[in-house]
Each structure stands twice: as structure tokens, then as C-alpha cells.
Amino acid sequence: xxxxxxxxxxxxxxxxxxxxxxxxxxxxxxxxxxxxxxxxxxxxxxxxxxxxxxxxxxxxxxxxx
Numbered sequence: 001x002x003x004x005x006x007x008x009x010x011x012x013x014x015x016x017x018x019x020x021x022x023x024x025x026x027x028x029x030x031x032x033x034x035x036x037x038x039x040x041x042x043x044x045x046x047x048x049x050x051x052x053x054x055x056x057x058x059x060x061x062x063x064x065x
Contacts (some may be wrong), residue, residue, distance in 0.1 A: 003045065007038035
């Protein structure tokens, strides 16, 4: 599952409004919620990938020493 699909599933759960609103208003929020959560997921993935690259570089350097 990609970041956009995960965001569609979890966005409304994570960014739910505190007050009681009509269902149509909640549906209007889904797009913005999904974009926000997708951005968070993509940024975290980028950070993890950068960390993994650093780990591999450190392992390579330690093996050469």
C-alpha cells in the first residue's frame, strides 16, 4: 500500500474534528486530511531511507578499517 492509500485510510481517523459535524462536512475534509497525512508519511519514509543509507555507509567504512 502506498502513502496515498494509507493516508486515505488513516487521515480521517488521525485528523478527526472534535465537534459533531454533519457527515457531508466530514466528507469535504477527507481530501485535506489525506494530503496532510500523505505528506507526513512521505517525509518519514524519506527520513528512514536517508538513515538506512547512512547505516550502510558506516558499515562499509567500518569494514574497510
